[in-house]
Amino acid sequence: MLSAVAARKARLAQSQQSATPPASDTSSTTAADASSEKSKVSKKPTSKRKLSGQVPAPSPDKKKKRAKHNEKKQKPVSNAGTDAFAKQDDVIVIEDEESSSSEEDVRSTLLPRLVASEVPSSSRRRAWSPSNPVYDSSDDEAQDVPVNDLLDIPVHSFPKAQPSTVTLSTFQPTRDYNLFRLSPDSAARYGLLSSHDRDSTSSLLALAPGETVCLLGTYTITVLAGSVSLCGSTLSASSVSHRVFAPRSSPIPVIRCVSSDSTEFPSELPSSVKQAVPKGGSLVWLEGLRTHVEGLGRICRTFDGVFSPSRWQSGDNLIPGVSGVHLISQSSRDAQVFCVPDSWDAALSAVLSHAKAGDMKPPVCLVKGPKNAGKSTFARTLLNRLVTKYARVAFLECDLGQSEFTPGGMVALNVLDTPLFGPPFTHMSIPNHAHYIGSASPRSSPSHYLSSIHALLQSYRLDIQFLADASSGGNSDKIGDVIPLVVNTMGWTKGLGADLSRKIEEMVEPSDVFEFEPPIAEYVWPAVPAPSARPQGDARYYTLECVEPSVLSTNFSSADHRTMSILSYFHAIFPPQDPSSIVSCLSSTWNVALPLCAQRPYELDWADAIDRVYLAGPGTEDVVSSEVVRVLNGAIVGLVECEQGTLDAEMDEIELGGPEAGPVIPYTQGAAPPSPLSSNCRGLALIRGVSSTSTHLQILTPVLPLALADARVLVKGELELPVWGMLDFRFEDGQSIAGVDKGSVPYLRWGKEEGLGAERRRVRRNLMRKGQM
DSSP states (O other), X not given: OOOHHHHHHHHHHHHHHHHSOOOHHHHHHHHHHHHHHHHHHHTOOOOOOOOTTTSOOOOHHHHHHHHHHHHHHTSOXXXXXXXXXXXXXXXXXXXXXXXXXXXXXXXXXXXXXXXXTTSOGGGOSOSOOTTSOOOOTTOHHHHTOOBOTTTOOBOOOOOOOOOOOOBOOOOOOOBTTTEEEEOHHHHHHTTOOOSSOTTOXXXXXXXXXXXXXXXXXEEEEEEEESEEEETTEEEESOSOOEEEEEOTTSOBOEEEEEOOSOOOOOTTSOHXXXXXXXXXXXXXXXXXXXXXXXXXXXXXXXXXXXXXXOGGGTTOOBOTTSTTOEEOOBOOTTOOBOOOOHHHHHHHHHHHHTOOTTOSSOOEEEEEOOTTSSHHHHHHHHHXXXXXXXXXXXXXXXXXXXXXXXXXXXXXXXXXXXXXXXOGGGSOEEOSEEEEOOSSSTTSOHHHHHHHHHHHHHHIIIIITTOOOSTTTTOTTSBOSOOOEEEEOOSOOSTHHHHHHHHHHHHHOOSEEEEEEOOOTTOOOOSSXXXXXXXXXXXXXXXXXXXXXXXXXXXSOHHHHHHHHHHHHHTEEOOXXXXXXXXXXXXXXXXXSSOGGGSOOEEEEHHHHOOEEEEOSTTGGGXXXXXXXXXXXXXXXXXXXXXXXXXXXXXXXXXXXXXXXXXXXXXOTTOOOOOGGGEEEEEEEEEEEEOSSSSEEEEEOOSOHHHHSSOOEEEEOSOOOOGGGGSOTTOTTOSEETTEEGGGOTTOOOSOOOSTTOSOOOOOOXXXXXXXX
């Protein structure tokens, strides 16, 4: 059965033959067309339409619409005009190369071609379509527009980006030419005393001006002559060794030799080493660093092998004499290099230009902007730049999700005297002052979040800001009478997050504000605004360029970095700290020999050692006193120290359950956490177990025992231990945990759960008011 279009063409042909007799050449063309039409009809594919009995009867309304549609089709057409449907095919035809007679006739159809790969790209274009724009064939750019092979529609496709290889290391190590290996005895003879490993070898690198070295792994770097730049900071010749952690999960730092006019060498070095350094070059001493931080990859398998080259970097070589350090010569698909954009460098230089000795108002820098813009990286770079100018720098962390020195869920104030070269999980710290919020977002407790930041700012202004540095009295290169402050804010910039960020900026009263804005087309990033742009006495504003997302953001998400920070904190080993020093204690090594379930915990009697227990977070106000033991079992808690007299030591006997009920955990249902103005969080602890028959509980914490004596308050929030921390990485088969069959291990369930409510709950947070957009 022919279609309606074919029937209409037959009627038009009959009317034209009766009106005007065709010419001879026209008749031959018509006969050829008729023969081609018959051949096309004979190749009509078998119809797959359902039978009439299988199709439901159309409704009366559809019948009326169809009748009106047929009436419009049956209207007479004037012979003087041209019919757009005269040369249209009535069926979908799949032709071979041999049977296709005319490309122009085929391409004039309105029906889509199923096979268009045989037609040149210049002709793959519809003549007319009511839903697609008409492309002018005289336009040169339109001739290159590709066409979809299936639907025959022009598609504006972009060329695939070919991975370009970038040279990362221009330094080519050559033994006894620009690289000299040193044994421990040789290093001691030349005055290079190692404090990390007396049995390991080291190397001296002679760098020419502008030469770069990209290293993967953990090592210490000491500049003996000249200057080098590392992570946006310039390191001059000194006897100070800097620890560098360069995993593939974060941008890899690059050592670049900075040209200098004069180069002074230590007198103990041999003449052969001094002559190997080019004019204006630098001499760098590299030594392997053994802190067992690489073992964290065994615990959290997401970061397994991040300190070693991947299979895309298998051709790179080891640095001779430095164990575990790899030279990365070319870029790869899973490695990103740390680079400082021009707008960042200009803003950092502008801040250092305002730093002067004797200035009684140190710079207070605030970093703000959306998430995944590079705020944490810039704040760390700003800290490193200020450390080269000041003896000590304070850092206030307000980002609960991506904390720099502590696990997530804490706002902390740290004081540093050395630059940081590594991701956050490589420099966990015991902060000077901190407050535990217990969540990765201040959404559930915004008032407690703001009051905690306000308390930390008061601690900085009263106890830290103008504390003179007696140790740097003889060092005229650095400013030691004041301590600047760097404030890193969160990336929540809409709705409630915008209000909280505005409140924080008002409380901080910054002298310099660094704001990240999303890139706009044809927008010039100003490094420093004009002096008349803002009133005199107001903060200096700098607009910074957002970093482009890399492949690292897809391989390692924010949740992965948060998990790694928690596990790194509980496996960290902190060195003894001088009680009189205000410099924060950073982790020196990591204990990765045993999992958390196999480590020896502290055991304490909570009836004597714990004054109060608080639960923070949504839903905790419904927890009754009899369930607190189960809530604390296996929980992460904050160890809080409160001032004397701020807590009630006596609790009501009715609340405790009466004298005959025996001792119970001192907990008040629905009570708010202690005030940040009268408390301080000394660190975090993992409650490994609570006894059901006695008043003992076991805790795991990296906090030093001296600080645990005053932390008599426990605060539990929403932060939970990751699953990686519950497993036993010593057994590769995964069938048992600490010698116990995994089916009998508490808090862990293997396989898919069944029953109502077993599926993971999904919370929608994208419903906002119009004013929050």
